[in-house]
Amino acid sequence: xxxxxxxxxxxxxxxxxxxxxxxxxxxxxxxxxxxxxxxxxxxxxxxxxxxxxxxxxxxxxxxxxxxxxxxxxxxxxxxxxxxxxxxxxxxxxxxxxxxxxxxxxxxxxxxxxxxxxxxxxxxxxxxxxxxxxxxxxxxxxxxxxxxxxxxxxxxxxxxxxxxxxxxxxxxxxxxxxxxxxxxxxxxxxxxxxxxxxxxxxxxxxxxxxxxxxxxxxxxxxxxxxxxxxxxxxxxxxxxxxxxxxxxxxxxxxxxxxxxxxxxxxxxxxxxxxxxxxxxxxxxxxxxxxxxxxxxxxxxxxxxxxxxxxxxxxxxxxxxxxxxxxxxxxxxxxxxxxxxxxxxxxxxxxxxxxxxxxxxxxxxxxxxxxxxxxxxxxxxxxxxxxxxxxxxxxxxxxxxxxxxxxxxxxxxxxxxxxxxxxxxxxxxxxxxxxxxxxxxxxxxxxxxxxxxxxxxxxxxxxxxxxxxxxxxxxxxxxxxxxxxxxx
Amino acid sequence: xxxxxxxxxxxxxxxxxxxxxxxxxxxxxxxxxxxxxxxxxxxxxxxxxxxxxxxxxxxxxxxxxxxxxxxxxxxxxxxxxxxxxxxxxxxxxxxxxxxxxxxxxxxxxxxxxxxxxxxxxxxxxxxxxxxxxxxxxxxxxxxxxxxxxxxxxxxxxxxxxxxxxxxxxxxxxxxxxxxxxxxxxxxxxxxxxxxxxxxxxxxxxxxxxxxxxxxxxxxxxxxxxxxxxxxxxxxxxxxxxxxxxxxxxxxxxxxxxxxxxxxxxxxxxxxxxxxxxxxxxxxxxxxxxxxxxxxxxxxxxxxxxxxxxxxxxxxxxxxxxxxxxxxxxxxxxxxxxxxxxxxxxxxxxxxxxxxxxxxxxxxxxxxxxxxxxxxxxxxxxxxxxxxxxxxxxxxxxxxxxxxxxxxxxxxxxxxxxxxxxxxxxxxxxxxxxxxxxxxxxxxxxxxxxxxxxxxxxxxxxxxxxxxxxxxxxxxxxxxxxxxxxx
Numbered sequence: 001x002x003x004x005x006x007x008x009x010x011x012x013x014x015x016x017x018x019x020x021x022x023x024x025x026x027x028x029x030x031x032x033x034x035x036x037x038x039x040x041x042x043x044x045x046x047x048x049x050x051x052x053x054x055x056x057x058x059x060x061x062x063x064x065x066x067x068x069x070x071x072x073x074x075x076x077x078x079x080x081x082x083x084x085x086x087x088x089x090x091x092x093x094x095x096x097x098x099x100x101x102x103x104x105x106x107x108x109x110x111x112x113x114x115x116x117x118x119x120x121x122x123x124x125x126x127x128x129x130x131x132x133x134x135x136x137x138x139x140x141x142x143x144x145x146x147x148x149x150x151x152x153x154x155x156x157x158x159x160x161x162x163x164x165x166x167x168x169x170x171x172x173x174x175x176x177x178x179x180x181x182x183x184x185x186x187x188x189x190x191x192x193x194x195x196x197x198x199x200x201x202x203x204x205x206x207x208x209x210x211x212x213x214x215x216x217x218x219x220x221x222x223x224x225x226x227x228x229x230x231x232x233x234x235x236x237x238x239x240x241x242x243x244x245x246x247x248x249x250x251x252x253x254x255x256x257x258x259x260x261x262x263x264x265x266x267x268x269x270x271x272x273x274x275x276x277x278x279x280x281x282x283x284x285x286x287x288x289x290x291x292x293x294x295x296x297x298x299x300x301x302x303x304x305x306x307x308x309x310x311x312x313x314x315x316x317x318x319x320x321x322x323x324x325x326x327x328x329x330x331x332x333x334x335x336x337x338x339x340x341x342x343x344x345x346x347x348x349x350x351x352x353x354x355x356x357x358x359x360x361x362x363x364x365x366x367x368x369x370x371x372x373x374x375x376x377x378x379x380x381x382x383x384x385x386x387x388x389x390x391x392x393x394x395x396x397x398x399x400x401x402x403x404x405x406x407x408x409x410x411x412x413x414x415x416x417x418x419x420x421x422x423x424x425x426x427x428x429x430x431x432x433x434x435x436x437x438x439x440x441x442x443x444x445x446x447x448x449x450x451x452x453x454x455x456x457x458x459x460x461x462x463x464x465x466x467x468x469x470x471x472x473x474x475x476x477x478x479x480x481x482x483x484x485x486x
Numbered sequence: 487x488x489x490x491x492x493x494x495x496x497x498x499x500x501x502x503x504x505x506x507x508x509x510x511x512x513x514x515x516x517x518x519x520x521x522x523x524x525x526x527x528x529x530x531x532x533x534x535x536x537x538x539x540x541x542x543x544x545x546x547x548x549x550x551x552x553x554x555x556x557x558x559x560x561x562x563x564x565x566x567x568x569x570x571x572x573x574x575x576x577x578x579x580x581x582x583x584x585x586x587x588x589x590x591x592x593x594x595x596x597x598x599x600x601x602x603x604x605x606x607x608x609x610x611x612x613x614x615x616x617x618x619x620x621x622x623x624x625x626x627x628x629x630x631x632x633x634x635x636x637x638x639x640x641x642x643x644x645x646x647x648x649x650x651x652x653x654x655x656x657x658x659x660x661x662x663x664x665x666x667x668x669x670x671x672x673x674x675x676x677x678x679x680x681x682x683x684x685x686x687x688x689x690x691x692x693x694x695x696x697x698x699x700x701x702x703x704x705x706x707x708x709x710x711x712x713x714x715x716x717x718x719x720x721x722x723x724x725x726x727x728x729x730x731x732x733x734x735x736x737x738x739x740x741x742x743x744x745x746x747x748x749x750x751x752x753x754x755x756x757x758x759x760x761x762x763x764x765x766x767x768x769x770x771x772x773x774x775x776x777x778x779x780x781x782x783x784x785x786x787x788x789x790x791x792x793x794x795x796x797x798x799x800x801x802x803x804x805x806x807x808x809x810x811x812x813x814x815x816x817x818x819x820x821x822x823x824x825x826x827x828x829x830x831x832x833x834x835x836x837x838x839x840x841x842x843x844x845x846x847x848x849x850x851x852x853x854x855x856x857x858x859x860x861x862x863x864x865x866x867x868x869x870x871x872x873x874x875x876x877x878x879x880x881x882x883x884x885x886x887x888x889x890x891x892x893x894x895x896x897x898x899x900x901x902x903x904x905x906x907x908x909x910x911x912x913x914x915x916x917x918x919x920x921x922x923x924x925x926x927x928x929x930x931x932x933x934x935x936x937x938x939x940x941x942x943x944x945x946x947x948x949x950x951x952x953x954x955x956x957x958x959x960x961x962x963x964x965x966x967x968x969x970x971x972x
Contacts, residue, residue, distance in 0.1 A: 029889060038886045106845065107835045110800070153881050168801020170870075174926050221804055247801065252817040253808035256800075256841050284812075285805060285952050314596070314742075315654020315733065318707055319771060322739035326770075331738040349593045355742050359592065384656075395639050400524045403515060440660050466771050 010132050011198075011206045013100040015188060016146035017075030018046060021067050021098070023089045024080030024105075025050035025058045032080040032104055035152040036140070037061070045147060047072065067092045074098045078140070078150055083107035086136065087121040094129030101126070102150065103135035109194050110137055123196050138193025139169030144186055145212055151176075151189065160185015161214035162293055163207040165200060167192050171219040171245070174286045179217075182290050183455035184297075187212040201228045208236045215296050217289055218244035221257035230278050237279030241478060243292050246275070246282055279481045281474050291462065291471035298458025299434035301479040304378035306332035307472070308371045309355035312363050312384025316440045317355035320383055320465040327473040331355070332377045341370035365420040372427045372435065378485070379476070381468055385437040385461035386417040386454075390445035417450045425457060434475065437461040438468045496618050497684075497692045499585035501674060502632035503561035504532060507553050507584070509575045510566030510591075511536035511544045518566040518590055521638040522626070523547070531633060533558065553578045560584045564626070564636055569593035572622065573607040580615030587612070588636065589621035595680050596623055609682050624679025625655030630672055631698055637662075637675065646671015647700035648779055649693040651686060653678050657705040657731070660772045665703075668776050669941035670783075673698040687714045694722045701782050703775055704730040707743035716764050723765030727964060729778050732761070732768055765967045767960050777948065777957035784944025785920035787965040790864035792818035793958070794857040795841035798849050798870025802926045803841035806869055806951040813959040817841070818863045827856035851906040858913045858921065864971070865962070867954055871923040871947035872903040872940075876931035903936045911943060920961065923947040924954045 020040060026033030033052075037059055040048045049070045052063040064070050067077060067089075077093045079086055079101060086105050093101050108119040119136065126133055134141065142149035144159040154176055162184050166172030169191040176186065187210055190203050200223055207213055216236070223229050233242055248257035275282045283289050307329045311317035324331055334342075334354050342350060345366045349359030356371070358364055363384050371380050393410045396403060428435050437454070439461040445451065454460045462468035479485040506526060512519030519538075523545055526534045535556045538549040550556050553563060553575075563579045565572055565587060572591050579587050594605040605622065612619055620627065628635035630645040640662055648670050652658030655677040662672060673696060676689050686709055693699055702722070709715050719728055734743035761768045769775050793815045797803035810817055820828075820840050828836060831852045835845030842857070844850055849870050857866050879896045882889060914921050923940070925947040931937065940946045948954035965971040 029895075038882075042885065107833070111835050111845075112838075153878060155881075156884075166801070168799065168804070170799025170926055171801030171805065173799075174802065219801060221801070245805065247804040247808055249808045250811040252811050253804050255839070256804040256807040256837070256843075285809070285950060287950055287952075313654065313656025313659075315652070315657030315705060315707070316660065318654070318733040318739050318742040319657065319731065321742040322733055322735045323771070325736040325738050347593075349597050351742070353741070357742075392639060395641075396524075398642075399528065409515075440656055464771060464773055466773075 007202060007206060008209060010100065011202070013075055014102065014134060014141060015143040016148055017100065019049070019072065019074050020046055020076045020078060021049040021051055021070055021074045022078050022080065023051040023067055023092075025052050025061070025063060026080075027055060027058045032152075034059070036078060036080065036104070036150050039150055039152060043148070049074065067096050067098070070096070076100050076102065078102045078104060080104045083115060083118055083136075087118065087125055090122050090125045090129075090131070090133075094125065094131055098131070101131060101133035102138070102140055103133055103193075104138060104140060105135070106137040108136045109196065119194065119196050126197055133197045134190060135193040136196060139172060139191040141188070141190040142186075143188045145188075151191070155180055158185040159212075160187065161212060161297060162186045162217060163210060163213035163215070164189040164217045165192060165203045165207065166190070166219040167195070167200065167221045168219050168247075169193070171247075171286065175217060175219065175289055178286055179290050179293065182294060183458065183460050184290065184293060195224055199224045201225045201232060204229065204232050204236070208232070208240060214240060215293050216240055216242045217293055218242065220244050220246045221248050226274075230274050233278035233280050238482070241281060241296050242279070243281040243283060243289055243296070243474075244275070245285060245289055276481075279478065281478055283474065287467065288470060291467050292474045294458050294460070295434065295436070295471050295475045296478075299436070299475065300428055300432045301482065301484040302379040302434050302472075302476055303432060303479070303485050305329045305473075305476045305485070306376060306378045307469075308332050308334070308374065308377040308380045310367055310371060310380060310382045311355055311357050311440075313440060314351070314357040314359075316383045316465065317351070317357045320381060320438075320469070321355050323466050323469045324381070327469040329469060329473055329476065332374070335374050335376050338370045338374045338376075342367060365423070368424065368435070369427065372431050372433055377433065379434040379472055380436065381465060381472070382435060382437045383465055384440050386421060386450055389413050389417060389450065390448055394445070414448060414450050418453055421450070421453055421457075421459075425459075434472065436468045436472060438465045439463060493688060493692060494695060496586065497688070499561055500588065500620060500627060501629040502634055503586065505535070505558065505560050506532055506562045506564060507535040507537055507556055507560045508564050508566065509537040509553055509578075511538050511547070511549060512566075513541060513544045518638075520545070522564060522566065522590070522636050525636060525638060529634070535560065553582045553584070556582070562586050562588065564588045564590060566590045569601060569604055569622075573604065573611055576608050576611045576615075576617070576619075580611065580617055584617070587617060587619035588624070588626055589619055589679075590624060590626060591621070592623035594622045595682065605680065605682050612683055619683045620676060621679040622682060625658060625677040627674070627676040628672075629674045631674075637677070641666055644671040645698075646673065647698065647783060648672045648703060649696060649699035649701070650675040650703045651678060651689045651693065652676070652705040653681070653686065653707045654705055655679070657772065661703060661705065661775055664772055665776050665779065668780060669944065669946050670776065670779060681710055685710045687711045687718060690715065690718050690722070694718070694726060700726060701779050702726055702728045703779060704728065706730050706732045707734050712760075716760055719764035719766050724968070727767060727782050728765070729767040729769060729775055729782070729960075730761070731771060731775055762967075765964065767964055769960065773953065774956060777953050778960045780944050780946070781920065781922070781957050781961045782964075785922070785961065786914055786918045787968065787970040788865040788920050788958075788962055789918060789965070789971050791815045791959075791962045791971070792862060792864045793955075794818050794820070794860065794863040794866045796853055796857060796866060796868045797841055797843050797926075799926060800837070800843040800845075802869045802951065803837070803843045806867060806924075806955070807841050809952050809955045810867070813955040815955060815959055815962065818860070821860050821862050824856045824860045824862075828853060851909070854910065854921070855913065858917050858919055863919065865920040865958055866922065867951060867958070868921060868923045869951055870926050872907060872936055876934055876937075880931070900934060900936050904939055907936070907939055907943075907945070911945075920958065922954045922958060924951045925949060
């Protein structure tokens with residue numbers, strides 16, 4: 001009978017249960033059972049049941065001694081009790097005929113032999129009962145489509161096209177928090193933990209089918225089914241890009257991974273070469289993951305690696321030229337037509353070459369169009385972004401408060417910025433060329449229509465040219481993989 | 487007679503003039519002459535004169551047709567007129583017997599032959615008149631001791647131990663703005679521009695003598711007196727560290743530098759090896775410069791490269807182990823005594839090795855003391871910082887508003903944090919071991935006593951372990967250079 005249920009149905013029960021029981025619900029501030037219950041209490045669309053074998057009531061909710069006492073069907077059980085009690089809790093879940101389980105509890109295979117034994121018991125009980133589960137040693141999951149969330153300590157979520165599967169709960173937190181700050185929205189997330197039952201590959205297969213998800217991010221320490229991952233990824237990356245941090249690259253990292261999620265990084269690990277063959281974009285850290293995701297969502301795929309740099313100032317232009325080459329990209333040569341066009345726009349002080357240093361003038365959009373039109377250029381880095389306008393206006397408000405029409409000027413400048421940015425987007429698409437903005441250290445004020453426009457279009461300025469160029473080099477490699485770039 | 491004036495006296499006139507004339511003062515919003523005058527108008531300690539050959543009044547200030555019409559002595563002239571008028575302005579300055587000049591105007595040697603000719607003229611006039619000047623093609627300078635500032639578009643300055651010499655005005659802005667955001671304070675800054683007269687080496691010699699300055703940062707495209715720089719740096723770095731971005735590392739960057747500040751990056755450039763020999767710390771970008779400065783100010787010099795990692799979560803621990811090795815540092819082996827001590831503090835779930843994964847518990851200071859005391863460890867990276875407390879409290883305020891004593895708890899936690907942080911500082915100094923905090927993606931709330939303490943002690947959490955480890959590797963190299971580390 002269990003054979004008839006598809007993986008999708010199985011996982012739908014985890015990501016969109018109608019009723020949830022929390023085994024280990026607690027009234028003690030700061031405990032997992034307290035924190036998760038706190039979240040569940042605000043879930044108005046589901047029936048929530050607290051299970052606690054000592055209290056009659058937890059956080060104002062009636063508490064049941066066992067999940068078996070719950071007087072209605074339970075779709076999903078979330079387990080937070082100490083490790084040694086998990087097998088018994090799992091037994092109860094089977095008797096209760098729950099449809100899915102998330103085991104938050106840690107202290108299992110990742111801690112050594114004793115924990116591994118208990119973990120094996122849990123797996124055995126679940127298998128016998130035909131139940132699939134997430135974890136143990138994980139931080140839960142969320143789904144913004146179904147409005148289900150048991151992941152604590154996150155800022156308010158934003159719906160969006162990014163799916164995330166992380167073998168580490170805290171790395172997952174990092175990725176989500178950083179992503180939200182940079183304007184990303186998420187579809188589904190799971191912290192997969194020790195993957196005693198459901199594997200990374202199961203979630204990947206599931207999330208790849210999700211309509212909302214356009215980009216899949218991941219944090220991996222070790223894969224249980226390397227071959228399956230490879231085959232899945234190869235098919236998925238033709239439609240949806242996959243970007244992963246694969247930790248445990250060094251000897252020290254690999255050993256650490258073993259005692260973290262019991263992952264055997266050295267065993268059936270999908271190697272760097274395999275990632276490449278499957279079109280998976282591999283990065284080194286959290287920020288890079290976000291940076292690449294933003295490019296994948298906001299930019300067309302480049303047709304090559306020749307970069308034009310347009311800068312509001314010379315020093316940043318020089319540094320950026322260095323960085324472009326360091327990242328394995330090429331500084332493009334401007335075509336004579338482009339030089340002629342720029343001559344008609346800029347004062348004689350401009351650099352007359354790539355990087356295009358506008359020579360201390362304010363950011364001038366008219367310099368951007370010739371670069372986008374230039375056949376010698378595949379992608380453009382812009383140093384000095386429109387979203388900086390607000391910082392300049394703030395400066396004038398502080399130092400020249402007697403200039404009375406500053407607010408009016410700001411509005412005019414922002415209005416112009418919006419018109420020009422829409423044109424940037426149009427040109428980017430028309431010519432199939434990424435245009436990537438970088439702040440030149442100017443603090444970006446995350447307010448106003450211009451910033452909102454940039455955020456909505458995944459075009460918010462990168463904090464540094466280094467981060468932008470690194471992300472672009474990944475985009476170029478992916479583009480080459482797909483055959484868009486020669 | 488000019489021979490009797492020391493370099494220090496010369497430059498004191500630039501950094502602390504009693505009276506200033508702005509040649510090119512303007513009432514037109516957004517012009518250099520407008521922006522700088524805006525700043526000068528708020529300088530209550532100095533006599534300010536506006537020079538404009540067309541207007542009788544600028545921004546409410548009487549304007550003089552020429553600096554020669556100013557009815558009092560002028561210490562410093564700041565020139566913002568178009569490039570072709572600079573030689574004449576310089577002539578006037580000499581007749582007026584000003585003591586120093588800053589030439590903001592660009593369009594000179596950096597733009598080609600015509601500009602180079604005019605620049606040569608300016609130099610000739612100045613030399614004949616025995617006047618020294620900063621620039622041209624620069625963004626000015628400031629001195630927080632003398633409260634003198636002509637650098638536009640900066641946030642409010644903070645006094646502090648960081649001196650900065652930048653051949654690029656906009657890179658200088660980046661460094662200052664990023665530095666201020668991360669809690670650095672500045673002593674003196676100069677944007678040296680084309681260095682037609684005063685060279686990088688002059689400023690270096692001057693700022694090294696400054697009592698307020700403890701760390702010297704720099705942005706360099708090309709040095710005019712490489713040998714002199716080397717000799718100066720070699721002497722200075724024994725007392726005060728020098729950290730520089732040397733741009734123009736690649737072919738593309740070097741060419742770009744030429745058309746930016748007319749710097750011949752390839753010619754008398756001080757090479758990587760020479761920087762090393764002189765004990766100069768060379769970094770690649772702005773953020774790295776700030777990161778290293780923070781370590782130099784806040785940390786003792788490490789005695790080796792063996793790193794202990796203490797993490798609130800396993801995934802970040804694994805990534806950090808990778809990063810430590812990637813940066814050429816070593817993951818330390820914990821001594822048996824340390825493992826024993828940690829066993830008594832942590833639940834059985836901890837990793838029992840370096841990286842020390844505390845196993846999902848809240849950050850526990852008691853884990854830090856054994857690591858600091860361990861002879862096998864030279865420096866410690868802490869992933870998950872005390873300053874994150876506020877984020878957690880914010881989460882509870884949002885999701886569990888019915889917990890009424892949250893504010894009290896926050897106060898208690900912060901009070902404990904402060905006690906423990908003071909102990910961290912004490913232990914760091916006693917054992918001569920850096921303890922570096924990194925956020926694990928948790929947004930750092932820049933408020934509250936804990937953050938203020940961390941900022942005051944240059945211990946604010948690094949945004950990523952990568953940035954922390956990279957900066958630490960520079961600190962280790964400097965420590966080796968000085969013979970502190972073997």
